[in-house]
Amino acid sequence: MIILDDLKKIKRQDPGHVLASADLFGQQLNQAWTEFKKVKLPANFKQIDKIVVNGMGGSALGTHVLQSVFFSDLKIPIELVNGYQVPGNVNDKTLYIMSSYSGTTEEPISTYTEVKRRGAKIFGIASGGVLASWIKQGKIAGFIYEPKFNPSGQPRMSLGYSFGAQLGLLKKLNLIKLSAAEIANYLKQIDGFKRKFGADKPAQANAAKKLALQLKGRLPVVIAAEFLAGNAHVFANQLNENAKTFVSYFLLPELNHHLIEGLRFPKSNPANLAFVFLESRLFNQRIITRYSITKKIVTKHHLKVESYSATASDKLGQVFEVLVFGSYVSFYLAILNGLNPSLIPWVDFLKSELKKVK
Numbered sequence: 001m002i003i004l005d006d007l008k009k010i011k012r013q014d015p016g017h018v019l020a021s022a023d024l025f026g027q028q029l030n031q032a033w034t035e036f037k038k039v040k041l042p043a044n045f046k047q048i049d050k051i052v053v054n055g056m057g058g059s060a061l062g063t064h065v066l067q068s069v070f071f072s073d074l075k076i077p078i079e080l081v082n083g084y085q086v087p088g089n090v091n092d093k094t095l096y097i098m099s100s101y102s103g104t105t106e107e108p109i110s111t112y113t114e115v116k117r118r119g120a121k122i123f124g125i126a127s128g129g130v131l132a133s134w135i136k137q138g139k140i141a142g143f144i145y146e147p148k149f150n151p152s153g154q155p156r157m158s159l160g161y162s163f164g165a166q167l168g169l170l171k172k173l174n175l176i177k178l179s180a181a182e183i184a185n186y187l188k189q190i191d192g193f194k195r196k197f198g199a200d201k202p203a204q205a206n207a208a209k210k211l212a213l214q215l216k217g218r219l220p221v222v223i224a225a226e227f228l229a230g231n232a233h234v235f236a237n238q239l240n241e242n243a244k245t246f247v248s249y250f251l252l253p254e255l256n257h258h259l260i261e262g263l264r265f266p267k268s269n270p271a272n273l274a275f276v277f278l279e280s281r282l283f284n285q286r287i288i289t290r291y292s293i294t295k296k297i298v299t300k301h302h303l304k305v306e307s308y309s310a311t312a313s314d315k316l317g318q319v320f321e322v323l324v325f326g327s328y329v330s331f332y333l334a335i336l337n338g339l340n341p342s343l344i345p346w347v348d349f350l351k352s353e354l355k356k357v358k
Contacts, residue, residue, distance in 0.1 A: 002203055002213075003335060003336065004199075004203050004206075004209045004212065004213070004332050004335060004336070005202050005203055005209075007199055007200070010199060010335055013335055013338075013339075013340060014331075014335070014340065014341060014342070015340060015342070016152050016153075016154070016340060016341065016342025016343070017151040017152045017342070018152045018154065018157055018242060018331055018334070018341040018342050019199060019331055020151045020152065021149075021150045021151055021152040021154065021157035021158070022157065022198075022324075022327040022328055022331055023194055023198060024149040024150065024151075024160075025159065025160045025190060025194070025323070025324060025327065026160065026187050026190035026191055026194065027149040027160070028147075028149045028150060028158060028159070028160025028161050028164065029160035029161075029163065029164040029183075029186075029187065029190070030160075030164070030183075030187055031145065031148070031149060031160075031161070031164070032143075032145060032160060032161045032162075032163075032164025032165045032167075032168065033164045033167060033168055033183055035143075035145060036143055036164070036165055036167075036168030036169065036172075037168065039141075039143050039168070039169075039172070041123075041141060041169075041172055041173070042121065042141055044121060045095060045121055045123075045141070045173065046173060046174075047093065048076065048093055048094060048095045048121060048173075049076055049093040049094075050076055050077050050078075050079065050089065050093065050094050050095070051076065051077070051078045051079070051094070051095045051096075051097065052078075052079045052080075052081060052087060052089075052090055052094055052095070052096050052097070052120075053078065053079070053080050053081065053097040053099055053166075054080075054081040054082075054083075054096070054097070054098055054099065054107065054108035054111055055080070055081075055082070055097075055098070055099030055100065055105070055108060055162070056082055056083075056100075056105050056107050056108070057155060057156065057237065057241075058101060058154065058155025058156035058157070058158065058159070058162075058237065058241075059099045059100050059101045059105060059125075059155050059162060060080060060082060060099065060162075061156065061159050061162060061163070061230075061233070061234045061237060062099070062159060062161075062162030062163035062164075062165070062166050063078065063080045063099065063162075063166065064080065064229075064230035064233040064234060065159075065163055065230035065231065065234060065319060065323070066078060066163070066166055066167070066170070066230070067080065067229075067230060068226065068227050068228065068229040068230035068231075068319075069227045069230065069315055069316055069319045070170070070176055071226075071227065073176060074170075074175055074176070075175065076175065081108075081111075082107070083107050084107050084110050084111065085111075086111050086114045086115055086118070090115060090118050090120050091118055091119060091120065092118070092119035092120065092121075094118075094120040094121065095120070095121050095123060095173075096111075096115045096120040096121065096122050096123070097122075097123045097124075097125060097166075097169075098111075098112070098122065098123070098124045098125070098126075098131055098140075099124075099125045099126075099162055099166075100124075100125070100126050100129065100131050101126065101127055101147070101155035101158055101161075101162070102126070102127065102128065102129050102155070103124075103126030103127060103128045103129025103130055103131035103132045103133075104128075104129035104130055104131075106354075108131075109130055109131065121141075122140040122141070123140065123141050123142055123143075123169070124140050124141070124142030124143070125142060125143050125145075125162060125165050125166070126142070126143075126144060126145075127144065127145055127146065127147045127158075127161070128144075132144045143165050143168075143169075145161055145165065147161060152342050153342075154241070154342060154344075156237055156238050156241050156242070157238075157327070159234065159323060159327075186316065186317060186320055189312060189317055189320060189321070190320050190324060193320065193321050193324040193325065194324060197209075197324060197325055197328040198328065199328075207308060207325065208325055208328035208329045208332060209328075209332050211276070211306055211308065211329050212329050212332035212333040212335075212336055213332075213336065214274060214304070214306050215245070215274055215276070215306075215329070215333055216333065216336045216337070218272060218273065218274035218304065219245075219246055219247065219248075219272050219273050219274065220236075220239060220245065220247045220248075220274050220275075220276050221247075221248050221249070221250065221273055221274065221275045221276065222235055222236055222247060222248070222249035222250075222276045222278065223249070223250055223251075223252065223255065223275060223276065223277045223278065223291075223294070224249065224251055224252070224277075224278040225251055225252040225253070225280075225283055225287045225290075225291075226280075226283050226284065226287060227280075227282075227315045227318070227319060228278050228280060228310070228318065228319065228322060229251050230319070231278060231319060231322040231323060231326065232249040232251065232278060233249065234323060234326060235247075235249070235276075235278075235322075235326035235329070235330070236248070236249045238326060238327055238330035239329075239330045239333065241330075241344055241347075242330040242331055242333070242334045242341040243330050243331075243333035243334040243337055243339070243341070244334070244337065244339055245333060245337070252287055252290050252291065252294065253286075253287065253290050255294070256290055256294060260294065260297050260298075263297070263298065263301040263303065264301065269301070269303060270301070270302040270303055270304070273303050273304065274303075274304040274305075274306060275295075275298050275303055275304065275305050275306065276306045276307070276308070277291060277294075277295060277305070277306070277307040277308070278307075278308055278310070278322055279291055279307055279308065279309040279310070280309065280310045280315075280318055281309070282310075282314070282315055282318065295307070308322070308325060310322055
């Protein structure tokens with residue numbers, strides 16, 4: 001029996017309950033979507049011409065997904081900021097969202113004074129910390145959630161909360177159309193994806209376990225396009241933090257204009273790289289053609305090619321499918337690497353060093 005099918009060994013190697021958080025993605029989404037209905041937005045929140053989200057790491061993942069899946073539907077732009085600087089276009093017509101799982105992330109919090117000075121409409125999304133206290137005090141509007149379905153306590157495994165809250169916000173602003181019946185259907189689909197990719201499903205019939213086995217000892221290069229672009233970023237983030245694996249990602253068609261000429265060197269590439277193509281029959285037909293040709297080019301360079309083709313019937317369903325799939329792959333690769341997937345020692349080290357500098 002391989003370790004990925006040995007549930008007792010997996011449990012011993014996962015004392016931080018990362019697998020349980022992956023299993024509970026649907027419950028996270030349902031909780032956030034349901035509880036957000038009670039949030040009352042200030043009337044002037046509909047008087048905006050742009051949305052800017054400031055979030056780091058796992059707290060920014062929901063926005064990456066939103067930007068790509070609703071790219072063709074949103075009538076106003078959503079910009080993602082990862083840092084201390086405030087974009088020059090932030091003004092009184094901006095909805096400025098501070099997203100922080102802990103509510104203490106220094107980058108978005110540090111921008112508050114400047115954003116307020118510019119008259120932006122500020123909204124916080126957090127489970128606690130400074131942001132939650134600001135929301136409770138009425139200093140800013142916002143959404144506070146109890147992450148009861150994220151036993152790992154890791155922001156990267158709480159995607160259902162950040163994504164669900166932002167879905168709820170866009171719905172209240174009438175920027176997207178999404179009914180309760182549609183959400184209920186997606187939740188059923190997510191439950192099916194969990195059964196398809198979860199730990200109870202043997203490796204021989206589990207695409208997530210199979211891919212993890214193929215990625216062991218390799219540097220993954222994730223390829224995606226269009227509405228799955230955000231998924232590529234999420235997948236890379238979770239492979240970094242859960243599996244402690246170096247990973248890069250590129251998007252079609254842009255990569256066809258440079259990356260395919262950069263495959264020859266170093267000569268060790270065939271032994272080290274593994275290309276992972278996230279595919280969909282719902283992509284633009286020219287993109288589908290580009291996938292086929294790009295895989296041929298990669299193969300001609302003797303590089304390992306793996307592929308996952310989403311099966312759900314619509315774009316948002318496929319996004320949920322690939323989110324669930326990627327979360328499990330990153331967890332299984334951590335197990336194969338002999339790691340406790342919840343630990344992030346270098347992130348913790350960096351934070352401790354920063355605290356020494358005022």
